[in-house]
Amino acid sequence: MTGWLAVAGLGPGDAALVTPEVEAALAQATDIVGYAPYVARVPPRPGLTLHPSDNRVELDRAALALDLAARGARVVIVSSGDPGVFAMASALFETLKARPGHDPDIRILPGITAMLAAAARLGAPLGHDFCAINLSDNLKPWDLVERRLRLAAQADFAMALYNPRSRARPQQFSRALEILRDECGEKRLICFARAVTTPEESLSTLPLSEARPEMADMRTVVILGNSATCRVGRWVYTPRSALP
Amino acid sequence: MTGWLAVAGLGPGDAALVTPEVEAALAQATDIVGYAPYVARVPPRPGLTLHPSDNRVELDRAALALDLAARGARVVIVSSGDPGVFAMASALFETLKARPGHDPDIRILPGITAMLAAAARLGAPLGHDFCAINLSDNLKPWDLVERRLRLAAQADFAMALYNPRSRARPQQFSRALEILRDECGEKRLICFARAVTTPEESLSTLPLSEARPEMADMRTVVILGNSATCRVGRWVYTPRSALP
Structure with missing residues (x-):
């Protein structure tokens, strides 16, 4: 055989x-x-x-x-x-x-993958250039995570953040939110999508100023909009165009 | 109804x-x-x-x-x-x-999505943090594309490049390859995945030094490895770890 x-x-x-x-x-x-x-x-x-x-x-x-x-x-x-x-x-x-x-x-x-399922439930927050970053530092130095968050913000990527928070490292997601507020401003939209497409699914979208670390756990994928991401009704989307 | x-x-x-x-x-x-x-x-x-x-x-x-x-x-x-x-x-x-x-x-x-289907056929080139960039300048200034390519390279993201080349803008992908060679070096691995999962599928992986603009068209998704991406047999993958 x-x-x-x-x-x-x-x-x-x-x-x-x-x-x-x-x-x-x-x-x-x-x-x-x-x-x-x-x-x-x-x-x-x-x-x-x-x-x-x-x-x-x-x-x-x-x-x-x-x-x-x-x-x-x-x-x-x-x-x-x-x-x-x-x-x-x-x-x-x-x-x-x-x-x-x-x-x-x-x-x-x-x-x-989780970010695409979450994006579909939220609307189209990854509708323009975007990146996917694993926030766990099991396999990379935390400094590199911080560096990537800053460069991704400077590139104005929408971002999907995998493994945002675990019991073993509760402080790091708090630090990630600080960096994102610093680079992107308090009004930038952030989405928390937990256990998407399962009976435990929960979704929320709010400005970075209102985001709290405890809104994420290991079943959550976090999506940050780019500078043009906005809402229409209950949906959140990133426009296709970045023309001035 | x-x-x-x-x-x-x-x-x-x-x-x-x-x-x-x-x-x-x-x-x-x-x-x-x-x-x-x-x-x-x-x-x-x-x-x-x-x-x-x-x-x-x-x-x-x-x-x-x-x-x-x-x-x-x-x-x-x-x-x-x-x-x-x-x-x-x-x-x-x-x-x-x-x-x-x-x-x-x-x-x-x-x-x-195309990049995940292409990645699966190639191995696992998006197995670490990565970004997706649309190279078309229909809806954004070309300067922004160049800026994103440079920042993504500096973040050491693997990259999936959508819509790399069309008849209307043959020079831009050539310019993108120049920027990537400049930022990532001649040895960085690049993959061309055309018409993935269809009868016309073709796949190739080569160092950036050998990449030519005409290797891509509008049915191609281009995947660039990060600094650790390597080959094993006919496969190409990006290791999970970025520990020094």
Whole structure:
């Protein structure tokens, strides 16, 4: 039997946002590997082995998936959102790089990443040039996060901020808000989108002056508008044009 | 009859990347509005009226869709990729802003945007902080594009460049490559992903020193790695870590 390995994005939560490509891979799989809450989104069935794991063991998880596929298994590593955006695809290639000569059958299956699902629920806040920044400093120095926030503000990008806040680092998002107020002014619109497309979804949009750190947690994606972002009715959008 | 309006992302081309949510909206629609090549992706059926239009008439198209919905139609505006990324969602809200008091039933239905589909085919080049820049100067001054490219390079973002080149402005992408070589060096990896997930798909990755303007056209999304982006086998990826 020839094994293969797919890294699949399950989207933000709603089953109606899982692509048919991902559904087909899940239906053919013998093994599902991933962070436990994402593995729990795959319905069990006979012949399917689930391998849930903890957070922050991405390289172990990738190694397990490569080992299973090498033994002939049909393996899907599941990520929420898109596997290429702050998720498992890079971890897989990092692991592969440490195994010279190993050339498994790999496919990356895209999904609806959190910022695009959140943007759709809010309106169109990413309708002009934008950036995506992971605020966690697990894998990069916090100084670099601050530097990127300032440069992104100076470029007048709209911004999507992933992993804004966790219990382990409650002060950093507070500092990020300070930097953004300093660079963008108190009136700039900021959106908090939590658990988008799930029953726990909540959305709010407010000026930076009213933003508080506790409005975000690890299930929140934060979207900051650019200098032209505005509201119409209950919607928030960034105009396509930046002509003077 | 109560009309509604959905703005739906059809993804990059492959039907297996259209979400069930979008398929359901298309199945319920009475009217499909959009740029002709995207409308052509919706199969005709009795009871469904297709309203294809030319490029660069986004506001007319949004006005038509609002008018139809106000008369009770179930309207889907179709975009390729994701409707919130350089597509029709912002144009709709701009049009709505000019109609005070009008509060139609609107839903934005996300899709797989070109950069994420391209990244998946290439490996994981957007696996760390990144930005998305539209290189067209139809709606912004070219100076602003140049400024954003430089600031994004200084932030060491990976970059997805949409609409890199058209017949009307052949020199600008050449200029963009000059700026990127200047800021990022000759060895930085650049990927050209054309018509991703369609039968015409082509992919190439090379150092900036070998990039030529004619490698891109309007069906290409260009992805530039950050300073750590590298290859493993036929794949290209950006490591998750930026620790020194």
